[in-house]
Amino acid sequence: MKRVPVTIDGHITKPVKSHKFLGIITDEELRFKEQLASAVAKGTKYALACRRLAKPSLGVKNKFNCLLFNSIVLPKMLYGVDIWGARMVAELGKRAGRKGQGRVLERVLRTHAITASGAMRTTATDAAVAHADLTPMPFMLQTVCHRAYLRMTTLPPSNPIHREIRLAARQRKRHKSPLHFLVKAFGTHPKITEEILPLRHSPKWEPCVSTLIADSKEDAVQDAGRAAEEIQIFTDGSGYQGGIGAAAVLRRRGKPERVLRYHLGSDKHYMVFNGEQVGMLLGVELLNRERYVCSVYMGVDNQAAIQATTAFSPSSSHSLTDMFLISLDKTIKKHNLDRLSICWVPGHTNIAGNKSVDKEAKKAAEGNSSAVDQLPTLLTRNGAKIVLLYSKAALIQAFNTKLKAKIKADFTSTDRGKRLWRLDPSMPSGKFAALVNNLPRRHASVLMQLRTGHVPLNHHLARIRKIESPACPRCDSQHETVYQFILICPAYRAARQLMEQRIGRRQMRLEHLLANDKSLPHLFHFLNSTKRLQQIFGNLTPPTRGQPDPPRDVVTEE
Numbered sequence: 001m002k003r004v005p006v007t008i009d010g011h012i013t014k015p016v017k018s019h020k021f022l023g024i025i026t027d028e029e030l031r032f033k034e035q036l037a038s039a040v041a042k043g044t045k046y047a048l049a050c051r052r053l054a055k056p057s058l059g060v061k062n063k064f065n066c067l068l069f070n071s072i073v074l075p076k077m078l079y080g081v082d083i084w085g086a087r088m089v090a091e092l093g094k095r096a097g098r099k100g101q102g103r104v105l106e107r108v109l110r111t112h113a114i115t116a117s118g119a120m121r122t123t124a125t126d127a128a129v130a131h132a133d134l135t136p137m138p139f140m141l142q143t144v145c146h147r148a149y150l151r152m153t154t155l156p157p158s159n160p161i162h163r164e165i166r167l168a169a170r171q172r173k174r175h176k177s178p179l180h181f182l183v184k185a186f187g188t189h190p191k192i193t194e195e196i197l198p199l200r201h202s203p204k205w206e207p208c209v210s211t212l213i214a215d216s217k218e219d220a221v222q223d224a225g226r227a228a229e230e231i232q233i234f235t236d237g238s239g240y241q242g243g244i245g246a247a248a249v250l251r252r253r254g255k256p257e258r259v260l261r262y263h264l265g266s267d268k269h270y271m272v273f274n275g276e277q278v279g280m281l282l283g284v285e286l287l288n289r290e291r292y293v294c295s296v297y298m299g300v301d302n303q304a305a306i307q308a309t310t311a312f313s314p315s316s317s318h319s320l321t322d323m324f325l326i327s328l329d330k331t332i333k334k335h336n337l338d339r340l341s342i343c344w345v346p347g348h349t350n351i352a353g354n355k356s357v358d359k360e361a362k363k364a365a366e367g368n369s370s371a372v373d374q375l376p377t378l379l380t381r382n383g384a385k386i387v388l389l390y391s392k393a394a395l396i397q398a399f400n401t402k403l404k405a406k407i408k409a410d411f412t413s414t415d416r417g418k419r420l421w422r423l424d425p426s427m428p429s430g431k432f433a434a435l436v437n438n439l440p441r442r443h444a445s446v447l448m449q450l451r452t453g454h455v456p457l458n459h460h461l462a463r464i465r466k467i468e469s470p471a472c473p474r475c476d477s478q479h480e481t482v483y484q485f486i487l488i489c490p491a492y493r494a495a496r497q498l499m500e501q502r503i504g505r506r507q508m509r510l511e512h513l514l515a516n517d518k519s520l521p522h523l524f525h526f527l528n529s530t531k532r533l534q535q536i537f538g539n540l541t542p543p544t545r546g547q548p549d550p551p552r553d554v555v556t557e558e
Contacts, residue, residue: 024080032084043077043108051115057442057537062433065116066133082148086178089145090185096138106137118445120454122464124416127452130428139407146399149182153190154392156197166190194389196314207310208329213303213344224345229297233283234353236301237275238361244270245364248282249357258286261364268398269390276305277320284327285376293335299345306342316393323378424515435517442537450482451514456536457485495529
């Protein structure tokens, strides 16, 4: 289509193929190709800057490189991805960032993963990413877009996006916006998600409660034992068998205990913290129905729920705390009380009221709620329990749990992933990053290369056509693989026997030598005494805790 300049009041506006608005380059077809190219250029620039900080044998450690990547490179590269990448995430799913125009994003991740882990450049992307404790690009895109989507679904009605995100839940066949793609990708309807207000209270607001949190668990138990109030209320929230429940118990001298239970729903939609909040609301309802109230003690076993009652800042599920404060304010005025003190009571202690409410909370988590006419009016409507709006924190937690399972399944779906998983069943996880956290850079790099098999031994060098023969240079009888080098080659028998004496014959397996922190010092002694990798990595003497790293160009004798 021919583009024609537009003239308004004598000012000529010439058409352009794309324009940058609020940091996002928008093109006339809304394909965001220019934006994607700009994002990749930014990511590559910063990833190469990080690579200057680390080489396989020296430089900053893995954890600092990953910290730089997660805090600088990713935010720069994926800025606005919930707009320009929403269609990619919705249509490609776990292939987003690997197929189509988005595959260039994974190149940036690969560059940094190889840098952070100290792997050779021939190492496969999934192996390098798993060892560097990074999230694969498709799942990283899903995580960023999911956070942005939940942030928009929890906006209050005063925000313009509140109405638009709800209209986007009605899918259309043509002319879909990024909001339509986000709803399609994640499915959580905006109407069933909680709303988080930008401002909870006025600056002059004063809470109608006072909080008491002891310095230690022992002091808290002693304070609870000394409580002499006539009415004592204990509340608790529990997660049990996939459900979330809340309970409150009121104890009064000379009268039987009174109990209220409330089943919130699945732990995919609510947190135990929400159960604690609802439990406090049930406790106020029990107090509201009492007569002749003089003194009240309320014990709660969750410090975060107690602190939320006096907080100004908005947070996930603050609406439940606000419901508690509204109900409590009415109850205080009804009984002419000054202020209610909420005390921290450690859970699973020998306090009678606390033990009783813990049992009731588990019953509630199993789905056993009190009669509707006994529940607070804020939790009922038209003679039935209301369905509380889903917690943003719980939805994020459920998404992350599901995402970890997807990452593991994706990693072990290939033969390479299965081999690494047999070597270390915790893969992919942060275990390897923790394993090399206190090691010098060259020790971490050689360990990474030995685990993947992409190490400067003749078998691998012949595969990448750097040398002609894959045979071992010392025995010339077998291919020089990692297994042959560490466990078989007769030229290194003396060093191998010394290592076997130190760790035991049963531990002379690659699964133990390359994945167990207790075997690593002996493995490094073996590598250092063979001098096989000296030219590349230098001195591989294991570091001593509290001592500086050994010089790179010094090789010690066993």
